Amino acid sequence: MTTKTHSNAEVGNKEDASYLNSLRSSLLDWFRLKQRRLPWRDTRDPYAIWVSEVMLQQTRVAAVSERYVAFLERFPTVFNLAAATEAEVLTLWSGLGYYRRARQLHCAARQIVEHKAGEIPTTAGELLLLPGIGKYTAAAVASIAYSEPIAAIDGNVERVVQRLRGWGSEGASDQPAIARHISAEAQRLLDPAAPGDWNQAMMELGATVCLPRAPRCADCPIVSFCATRGEHVTPKRAPMRSESVAYALVVRSRGKTKQVLLVQRPAEETVMPGMWELPLDTGDHSPAAPMLKLRHAIMQVNYKVEIYSATANGVSVDGKKHRWVDARSAAKLPLTGLARKTLLQSGMLNDDRP
DNA sequence: TATGCGTGGTC
Protein backbone atom coordinates (compact mmCIF):
# COMPACT_ATOMS: atom_id res chain seq x y z
CA MET A 1 0.00 0.00 0.00
CA THR A 2 1.27 3.45 -0.82
CA THR A 3 0.38 6.79 0.60
CA LYS A 4 -1.57 9.09 -1.63
CA THR A 5 -1.84 12.81 -1.42
CA HIS A 6 -5.31 14.22 -1.70
CA SER A 7 -5.57 17.48 -3.52
CA ASN A 8 -7.52 19.63 -1.18
CA ALA A 9 -8.16 23.35 -1.15
CA GLU A 10 -8.41 23.47 2.63
CA VAL A 11 -4.86 22.24 3.02
CA GLY A 12 -3.82 25.77 2.13
CA ASN A 13 -0.39 27.29 1.82
CA LYS A 14 1.76 25.54 4.37
CA GLU A 15 4.17 28.46 4.57
CA ASP A 16 1.46 30.93 5.40
CA ALA A 17 1.38 32.27 8.94
CA SER A 18 -2.39 32.23 9.11
CA TYR A 19 -2.37 28.61 7.98
CA LEU A 20 -0.05 27.73 10.86
CA ASN A 21 -2.15 29.70 13.34
CA SER A 22 -5.29 28.00 12.19
CA LEU A 23 -3.76 24.53 12.42
CA ARG A 24 -2.34 25.25 15.84
CA SER A 25 -5.52 26.62 17.34
CA SER A 26 -7.56 23.79 15.89
CA LEU A 27 -5.45 21.20 17.66
CA LEU A 28 -4.94 23.17 20.87
CA ASP A 29 -8.66 23.97 21.22
CA TRP A 30 -9.44 20.32 20.76
CA PHE A 31 -6.80 19.27 23.29
CA ARG A 32 -7.98 21.73 25.92
CA LEU A 33 -11.52 20.47 25.51
CA LYS A 34 -11.07 16.76 25.00
CA GLN A 35 -7.85 15.72 26.72
CA ARG A 36 -7.95 12.81 29.11
CA ARG A 37 -7.53 13.72 32.75
CA LEU A 38 -4.27 12.10 33.75
CA PRO A 39 -2.45 12.35 37.07
CA TRP A 40 0.63 14.04 35.61
CA ARG A 41 -1.41 16.71 33.88
CA ASP A 42 -2.22 18.50 37.12
CA THR A 43 1.33 19.52 37.87
CA ARG A 44 4.18 21.58 36.52
CA ASP A 45 6.63 20.09 38.98
CA PRO A 46 9.56 19.16 36.75
CA TYR A 47 10.39 16.14 38.92
CA ALA A 48 6.87 14.75 38.67
CA ILE A 49 6.77 15.37 34.93
CA TRP A 50 10.14 13.71 34.50
CA VAL A 51 8.97 10.62 36.41
CA SER A 52 5.85 10.42 34.27
CA GLU A 53 7.78 10.72 31.02
CA VAL A 54 10.21 7.97 32.00
CA MET A 55 7.36 5.68 33.06
CA LEU A 56 5.57 6.37 29.80
CA GLN A 57 8.50 5.28 27.66
CA GLN A 58 7.10 2.39 25.62
CA THR A 59 4.45 1.83 28.25
CA ARG A 60 0.73 2.36 28.08
CA VAL A 61 -1.01 5.19 29.87
CA ALA A 62 -3.32 2.75 31.68
CA ALA A 63 -0.39 0.80 33.11
CA VAL A 64 1.41 3.96 34.18
CA SER A 65 -1.43 5.80 35.85
CA GLU A 66 -1.69 3.76 39.06
CA ARG A 67 2.03 3.19 39.34
CA TYR A 68 2.75 6.85 38.90
CA VAL A 69 0.56 7.85 41.82
CA ALA A 70 2.07 5.20 44.11
CA PHE A 71 5.58 6.10 43.03
CA LEU A 72 5.12 9.78 43.78
CA GLU A 73 3.53 9.01 47.11
CA ARG A 74 6.55 6.95 48.07
CA PHE A 75 9.08 9.32 46.45
CA PRO A 76 7.45 12.78 46.41
CA THR A 77 10.65 14.67 45.61
CA VAL A 78 13.95 14.06 43.92
CA PHE A 79 15.51 14.00 47.41
CA ASN A 80 13.32 11.09 48.52
CA LEU A 81 14.17 9.22 45.35
CA ALA A 82 17.88 9.86 45.70
CA ALA A 83 17.81 8.68 49.31
CA ALA A 84 16.14 5.37 48.47
CA THR A 85 17.95 2.14 47.71
CA GLU A 86 17.84 0.75 44.21
CA ALA A 87 15.85 -2.26 45.45
CA GLU A 88 13.18 0.06 46.86
CA VAL A 89 12.89 1.86 43.55
CA LEU A 90 12.69 -1.42 41.64
CA THR A 91 9.98 -2.65 43.99
CA LEU A 92 7.77 0.28 43.07
CA TRP A 93 8.61 -0.35 39.43
CA SER A 94 7.91 -4.09 39.54
CA GLY A 95 5.55 -5.09 36.76
CA LEU A 96 6.17 -2.02 34.62
CA GLY A 97 9.04 -3.56 32.68
CA TYR A 98 12.19 -2.01 31.21
CA TYR A 99 13.76 -1.93 34.65
CA ARG A 100 16.82 -0.12 33.37
CA ARG A 101 14.59 2.95 33.31
CA ALA A 102 14.11 2.72 37.07
CA ARG A 103 17.82 2.25 37.74
CA GLN A 104 18.71 5.18 35.53
CA LEU A 105 16.02 7.40 37.00
CA HIS A 106 17.38 6.62 40.44
CA CYS A 107 20.94 7.24 39.30
CA ALA A 108 20.00 10.55 37.70
CA ALA A 109 18.16 11.62 40.87
CA ARG A 110 21.33 11.01 42.87
CA GLN A 111 23.37 13.04 40.39
CA ILE A 112 20.91 15.91 40.61
CA VAL A 113 20.93 15.92 44.40
CA GLU A 114 24.68 15.58 44.64
CA HIS A 115 25.76 17.99 41.92
CA LYS A 116 22.81 20.35 41.46
CA ALA A 117 21.43 20.73 44.96
CA GLY A 118 18.30 18.92 43.84
CA GLU A 119 17.40 21.32 41.03
CA ILE A 120 16.15 19.51 37.94
CA PRO A 121 17.94 20.86 34.84
CA THR A 122 15.79 23.41 33.01
CA THR A 123 16.77 22.94 29.37
CA ALA A 124 16.49 20.02 26.99
CA GLY A 125 20.22 20.24 26.36
CA GLU A 126 21.09 19.74 30.02
CA LEU A 127 18.40 17.13 30.60
CA LEU A 128 19.84 15.10 27.75
CA LEU A 129 23.03 14.61 29.73
CA LEU A 130 21.24 12.59 32.41
CA PRO A 131 21.02 8.80 32.21
CA GLY A 132 17.72 7.52 30.87
CA ILE A 133 16.86 10.83 29.22
CA GLY A 134 17.01 10.85 25.44
CA LYS A 135 15.86 13.38 22.87
CA TYR A 136 12.18 12.72 23.36
CA THR A 137 12.14 12.83 27.17
CA ALA A 138 14.43 15.87 27.30
CA ALA A 139 12.12 17.77 24.96
CA ALA A 140 8.97 16.62 26.76
CA VAL A 141 10.18 17.68 30.22
CA ALA A 142 11.70 20.96 29.01
CA SER A 143 8.56 21.94 27.11
CA ILE A 144 5.97 20.84 29.66
CA ALA A 145 7.74 21.95 32.84
CA TYR A 146 9.70 24.93 31.55
CA SER A 147 7.91 25.96 28.33
CA GLU A 148 10.97 25.51 26.18
CA PRO A 149 9.84 25.67 22.54
CA ILE A 150 11.16 22.32 21.43
CA ALA A 151 9.20 19.55 19.71
CA ALA A 152 8.93 16.25 21.58
CA ILE A 153 8.85 13.56 18.93
CA ASP A 154 7.60 10.15 19.96
CA GLY A 155 5.97 7.41 17.92
CA ASN A 156 2.64 9.22 17.96
CA VAL A 157 4.03 12.50 16.71
CA GLU A 158 5.99 10.76 14.00
CA ARG A 159 2.85 9.06 12.74
CA VAL A 160 0.74 12.21 12.95
CA VAL A 161 3.24 14.28 10.99
CA GLN A 162 3.73 11.50 8.47
CA ARG A 163 0.02 11.30 7.78
CA LEU A 164 -0.49 15.03 7.87
CA ARG A 165 2.15 15.52 5.18
CA GLY A 166 1.72 12.31 3.25
CA TRP A 167 5.26 11.17 3.86
CA GLY A 168 4.45 7.50 3.94
CA SER A 169 7.33 5.13 4.35
CA GLU A 170 7.67 2.74 1.45
CA GLY A 171 9.91 -0.26 1.93
CA ALA A 172 13.11 0.88 0.26
CA SER A 173 12.91 4.58 1.00
CA ASP A 174 15.48 6.45 3.06
CA GLN A 175 14.29 6.17 6.66
CA PRO A 176 16.80 8.54 8.26
CA ALA A 177 15.96 11.22 5.71
CA ILE A 178 12.26 10.81 6.42
CA ALA A 179 12.96 11.02 10.15
CA ARG A 180 14.84 14.27 9.65
CA HIS A 181 12.01 15.72 7.62
CA ILE A 182 9.49 14.70 10.26
CA SER A 183 11.61 16.20 12.99
CA ALA A 184 12.00 19.50 11.15
CA GLU A 185 8.32 19.65 10.34
CA ALA A 186 7.31 18.86 13.92
CA GLN A 187 9.52 21.69 15.09
CA ARG A 188 8.04 24.08 12.54
CA LEU A 189 4.49 23.19 13.54
CA LEU A 190 5.11 23.58 17.27
CA ASP A 191 3.24 26.47 18.82
CA PRO A 192 5.92 28.57 20.52
CA ALA A 193 3.26 30.22 22.66
CA ALA A 194 2.30 26.89 24.27
CA PRO A 195 5.02 24.30 23.70
CA GLY A 196 3.98 21.95 26.51
CA ASP A 197 0.33 21.86 25.53
CA TRP A 198 1.26 21.59 21.89
CA ASN A 199 3.50 18.58 22.39
CA GLN A 200 0.94 16.87 24.57
CA ALA A 201 -1.79 17.68 22.07
CA MET A 202 0.14 16.04 19.24
CA MET A 203 0.70 12.93 21.36
CA GLU A 204 -2.89 12.91 22.57
CA LEU A 205 -4.10 13.09 19.00
CA GLY A 206 -1.90 10.15 18.04
CA ALA A 207 -2.94 8.15 21.08
CA THR A 208 -6.69 8.68 20.86
CA VAL A 209 -7.61 9.70 17.28
CA CYS A 210 -4.77 9.28 14.80
CA LEU A 211 -4.43 5.62 15.74
CA PRO A 212 -1.95 3.34 13.99
CA ARG A 213 -4.47 0.82 12.66
CA ALA A 214 -7.86 2.47 12.37
CA PRO A 215 -7.54 6.25 12.61
CA ARG A 216 -10.74 8.00 13.61
CA CYS A 217 -10.50 10.74 11.01
CA ALA A 218 -14.14 11.74 11.54
CA ASP A 219 -13.16 12.92 15.03
CA CYS A 220 -9.92 14.59 14.01
CA PRO A 221 -9.66 18.33 14.70
CA ILE A 222 -7.10 18.81 11.94
CA VAL A 223 -8.46 16.50 9.27
CA SER A 224 -8.92 19.46 6.93
CA PHE A 225 -5.16 20.04 7.06
CA CYS A 226 -4.32 16.40 6.47
CA ALA A 227 -2.80 15.19 3.23
CA THR A 228 -3.69 11.54 3.63
CA ARG A 229 -6.80 11.28 5.78
CA GLY A 230 -5.29 8.45 7.68
CA GLU A 231 -3.61 6.28 5.10
CA HIS A 232 -0.41 4.97 6.51
CA VAL A 233 2.04 2.15 6.08
CA THR A 234 3.07 0.36 9.24
CA PRO A 235 6.29 -1.64 9.16
CA LYS A 236 6.20 -5.33 9.94
CA ARG A 237 7.72 -6.75 13.10
CA ALA A 238 9.47 -9.98 13.86
CA PRO A 239 7.06 -12.79 14.78
CA MET A 240 7.03 -13.93 18.41
CA ARG A 241 8.25 -17.33 19.44
CA SER A 242 6.38 -19.50 21.87
CA GLU A 243 8.04 -21.37 24.73
CA SER A 244 6.90 -23.42 27.68
CA VAL A 245 8.30 -23.00 31.15
CA ALA A 246 7.47 -24.39 34.57
CA TYR A 247 7.98 -22.68 37.91
CA ALA A 248 7.49 -24.06 41.38
CA LEU A 249 5.48 -22.48 44.13
CA VAL A 250 7.09 -23.78 47.29
CA VAL A 251 5.34 -22.83 50.48
CA ARG A 252 6.14 -23.64 54.08
CA SER A 253 4.55 -22.59 57.35
CA ARG A 254 6.41 -20.88 60.13
CA GLY A 255 3.97 -20.52 62.96
CA LYS A 256 1.03 -18.56 61.63
CA THR A 257 2.86 -17.15 58.64
CA LYS A 258 3.33 -18.75 55.29
CA GLN A 259 6.61 -18.41 53.55
CA VAL A 260 7.41 -18.80 49.89
CA LEU A 261 10.75 -19.72 48.36
CA LEU A 262 12.13 -17.08 46.00
CA VAL A 263 15.37 -16.92 44.03
CA GLN A 264 17.23 -13.84 42.92
CA ARG A 265 18.32 -13.44 39.31
CA PRO A 266 22.08 -12.92 39.14
CA ALA A 267 23.40 -9.39 38.77
CA GLU A 268 25.09 -10.39 35.50
CA GLU A 269 21.78 -11.34 33.92
CA THR A 270 20.91 -9.13 30.95
CA VAL A 271 17.20 -9.40 31.61
CA MET A 272 15.88 -8.22 34.96
CA PRO A 273 19.15 -8.56 36.89
CA GLY A 274 18.85 -8.73 40.66
CA MET A 275 15.10 -9.21 40.64
CA TRP A 276 13.30 -11.96 42.54
CA GLU A 277 11.25 -14.77 41.03
CA LEU A 278 9.97 -18.28 41.66
CA PRO A 279 12.42 -21.17 41.35
CA LEU A 280 12.29 -23.23 38.17
CA ASP A 281 10.41 -26.47 38.55
CA THR A 282 12.71 -29.30 37.54
CA GLY A 283 10.56 -31.94 39.13
CA ASP A 284 9.03 -34.87 37.42
CA HIS A 285 5.49 -33.78 37.95
CA SER A 286 3.96 -35.97 35.29
CA PRO A 287 1.14 -37.19 37.52
CA ALA A 288 0.37 -33.78 38.96
CA ALA A 289 -1.51 -31.04 37.22
CA PRO A 290 -0.21 -27.49 37.49
CA MET A 291 -1.95 -25.46 40.17
CA LEU A 292 -1.93 -22.48 37.85
CA LYS A 293 -1.48 -21.84 34.16
CA LEU A 294 -0.82 -18.44 32.71
CA ARG A 295 0.77 -16.78 29.74
CA HIS A 296 3.36 -14.12 29.89
CA ALA A 297 5.10 -12.32 27.06
CA ILE A 298 8.64 -11.13 27.52
CA MET A 299 10.24 -9.41 24.57
CA GLN A 300 9.77 -11.56 21.48
CA VAL A 301 8.81 -14.68 23.40
CA ASN A 302 5.36 -15.81 24.38
CA TYR A 303 5.68 -18.02 27.43
CA LYS A 304 3.19 -20.65 28.33
CA VAL A 305 3.77 -20.83 32.04
CA GLU A 306 2.79 -23.65 34.36
CA ILE A 307 3.04 -23.27 38.10
CA TYR A 308 3.43 -26.44 40.14
CA SER A 309 3.03 -26.78 43.83
CA ALA A 310 6.26 -28.36 45.00
CA THR A 311 8.50 -29.09 47.94
CA ALA A 312 11.93 -27.58 48.37
CA ASN A 313 13.69 -30.64 47.03
CA GLY A 314 11.72 -30.62 43.80
CA VAL A 315 13.13 -27.30 42.64
CA SER A 316 16.35 -25.89 41.30
CA VAL A 317 17.99 -22.84 42.80
CA ASP A 318 21.29 -23.88 41.17
CA GLY A 319 23.70 -21.67 43.00
CA LYS A 320 21.48 -18.62 42.96
CA LYS A 321 20.77 -16.60 46.02
CA HIS A 322 17.46 -17.72 47.47
CA ARG A 323 15.29 -16.83 50.45
CA TRP A 324 12.18 -17.87 52.26
CA VAL A 325 10.01 -14.80 52.25
CA ASP A 326 6.90 -14.12 54.30
CA ALA A 327 4.06 -14.17 51.82
CA ARG A 328 2.87 -10.81 53.05
CA SER A 329 6.19 -9.09 52.57
CA ALA A 330 7.04 -10.54 49.17
CA ALA A 331 5.46 -7.44 47.67
CA LYS A 332 8.23 -5.42 49.28
CA LEU A 333 10.83 -7.11 47.08
CA PRO A 334 11.61 -6.22 43.49
CA LEU A 335 9.74 -9.09 41.89
CA THR A 336 9.70 -9.81 38.19
CA GLY A 337 6.36 -9.11 36.60
CA LEU A 338 5.74 -12.81 36.17
CA ALA A 339 6.52 -13.60 39.81
CA ARG A 340 4.26 -10.80 40.92
CA LYS A 341 1.46 -12.02 38.71
CA THR A 342 1.90 -15.62 39.86
CA LEU A 343 1.87 -14.77 43.56
CA LEU A 344 -1.11 -12.50 43.12
CA GLN A 345 -3.11 -15.08 41.20
CA SER A 346 -2.29 -17.83 43.65
CA GLY A 347 -3.54 -15.66 46.48
CA MET A 348 -0.17 -15.47 48.22
CA LEU A 349 0.26 -11.77 47.86
CA ASN A 350 -1.54 -8.61 48.59
CA ASP A 351 -0.11 -5.90 46.44
CA ASP A 352 0.70 -3.43 49.19
CA ARG A 353 4.05 -2.06 48.38
CA PRO A 354 5.96 0.08 50.84
C1' DT B 1 22.31 1.52 12.71
C1' DA B 2 20.16 -2.52 14.71
C1' DT B 3 19.33 -4.67 18.64
C1' DG B 4 18.11 -5.65 23.53
C1' DC B 5 15.34 -4.32 27.06
C1' DG B 6 9.17 -6.10 29.89
C1' DT B 7 4.66 -5.95 30.24
C1' DG B 8 -0.45 -6.12 29.77
C1' DG B 9 -4.28 -4.80 26.94
C1' DT B 10 -6.76 -5.52 22.73
C1' DC B 11 -8.84 -7.70 18.99
Added chain:
DNA sequence: TGACCAAGCAT
Protein backbone atom coordinates in the same frame (compact mmCIF):
# COMPACT_ATOMS: atom_id res chain seq x y z
C1' DT C 1 -5.25 -17.76 20.71
C1' DG C 2 -1.62 -15.27 18.96
C1' DA C 3 -0.14 -11.05 16.98
C1' DC C 4 0.49 -6.56 17.76
C1' DC C 5 2.10 -2.96 20.10
C1' DA C 6 2.74 1.89 23.85
C1' DA C 7 4.54 9.11 25.52
C1' DG C 8 12.28 5.37 24.00
C1' DC C 9 17.02 4.74 25.55
C1' DA C 10 21.68 2.95 25.34
C1' DT C 11 25.09 0.75 23.01
